[in-house]
Amino acid sequence: MSDTFPNASKPDLATERRPQRVRHELRFRLIEVQHVERLTAQMVRVTLGGSELEGFHSPGFDDHVKVFFPAPGQAAPPLPVLGENGLSFPEDQPRPAMRDFTPRRYDPVAGVLELDFALHDSGPASDWARQATQGQKLVIGGPRGSFILPVNFDWHLLIGDETALPAIARRLAELPANARAIVLAEIEDEAGRIVLETQTDAAIHWAHRSESNPETDPLIAALKTISLPNGDFHSWIACESSSAKRLRQMLVEDYGANPKWIRASGYWRRGAAGVHDSFDEKDKA
Numbered sequence: 703m704s705d706t707f708p709n710a711s712k713p714d715l716a717t718e719r720r721p722q723r724v725r726h727e728l729r730f731r732l733i734e735v736q737h738v739e740r741l742t743a744q745m746v747r748v749t750l751g752g753s754e755l756e757g758f759h760s761p762g763f764d765d766h767v768k769v770f771f772p773a774p775g776q777a778a779p780p781l782p783v784l785g786e787n788g789l790s791f792p793e794d795q796p797r798p799a800m801r802d803f804t805p806r807r808y809d810p811v812a813g814v815l816e817l818d819f820a821l822h823d824s825g826p827a828s829d830w831a832r833q834a835t836q837g838q839k840l841v842i843g844g845p846r847g848s849f850i851l852p853v854n855f856d857w858h859l860l861i862g863d864e865t866a867l868p869a870i871a872r873r874l875a876e877l878p879a880n881a882r883a884i885v886l887a888e889i890e891d892e893a894g895r896i897v898l899e900t901q902t903d904a905a906i907h908w909a910h911r912s913e914s915n916p917e918t919d920p921l922i923a924a925l926k927t928i929s930l931p932n933g934d935f936h937s938w939i940a941c942e943s944s945s946a947k948r949l950r951q952m953l954v955e956d957y958g959a960n961p962k963w964i965r966a967s968g969y970w971r972r973g974a975a976g977v978h979d980s981f982d983e984k985d986k987a
């Protein structure tokens with residue numbers, strides 16, 4: 703008789719579906735623009751390189767780095783120092799603007815990191831990306847941690863605007879071939895579409911701001927028009943903060959989504975600078 707119990711050590715589905723947090727050593731790196739590519743009217747891809755990129759690591763599809771931008775007229779932003787009271791900067795230099803961006807792709811062999819910037823009216827990050835040219839310098843910090851989301855759901859819902867496309871593209875690329883995904887992506891118009899490579903069975907719905915009523919949220923309107931498959935699903939949402947909050951609420955209240963299987967973030971907030979809001983279960987009182 704066997705002395706092992708096949709199911710005794712097998713983790714249950716709830717455990718298997720719990721996300722994993724991974725911490726990384728925080729490093730700040732001064733890196734240089736190698737190449738700039740205009741992906742669409744609203745998106746710019748900046749390829750960065752330099753010896754300080756060595757050891758860069760980003761295992762989570764929605765990881766972020768803090769990007770520090772040079773002040774006007776400054777050749778390079780100063781490197782911050784992390785102390786007991788947070789970040790400090792040399793006192794004789796202007797404090798750089800810092801914003802969050804997703805590492806779209808890191809190639810350790812070529813030693814390059816790609817960041818995709820969504821362009822909007824104005825802000826230090828968007829203004830910098832619009833003028834970015836080879837040889838300019840940036841500082842990045844992080845990723846400080848990664849959130850590894852399991853893939854073992856019946857299907858995956860990915861919702862976001864241009865700021866979320868780098869993370870959505872990474873998730874679609876990493877999901878296994880037998881996964882099923884539905885994507886709702888808000889862009890300005892048809893010309894704003896980008897190629898999303900995936901081996902999954904993915905249905906991609908593009909919601910065009912230019913065609914939507916100004917009173918209507920394009921992502922919420924798009925969600926109402928599609929039918930969602932049966933089965934357990936994980937939802938990942940990142941867009942303007944109030945939209946992300948409403949989408950999360952709709953999924954729970956109107957579509958029976960399990961709140962534990964939703965990761966919803968405001969990647970920016972209308973009228974505020976440099977915001978990162980989280981509406982995940984753990985963050986609620």
Ligand SMILES: Cc1cc2nc3c(=O)[nH]c(=O)nc-3n(C[C@H](O)[C@H](O)[C@H](O)COP(=O)(O)OP(=O)(O)OC[C@H]3O[C@@H](n4cnc5c(N)ncnc54)[C@H](O)[C@@H]3O)c2cc1C
Nearest residue numbers: 803804820822825826827828865970971972973975976978
């Ligand atoms: C975890 C995380 C990952 C992110 N990854 C990316 C990424 O890979 N690519 C990317 O492009 N963005 C990404 N963002 C969003 C980006 O950090 C914000 O859009 C940021 O506010 C841009 O900074 P800014 O200096 O251009 O504008 P800010 O100075 O922050 O804001 C100036 C004004 O512009 C508005 N604004 C900010 N962003 C937008 C927008 N997208 N559309 C319209 N109005 C806007 C603000 O409401 C404010 O009124 C991410 C955010 C987070 C939290």
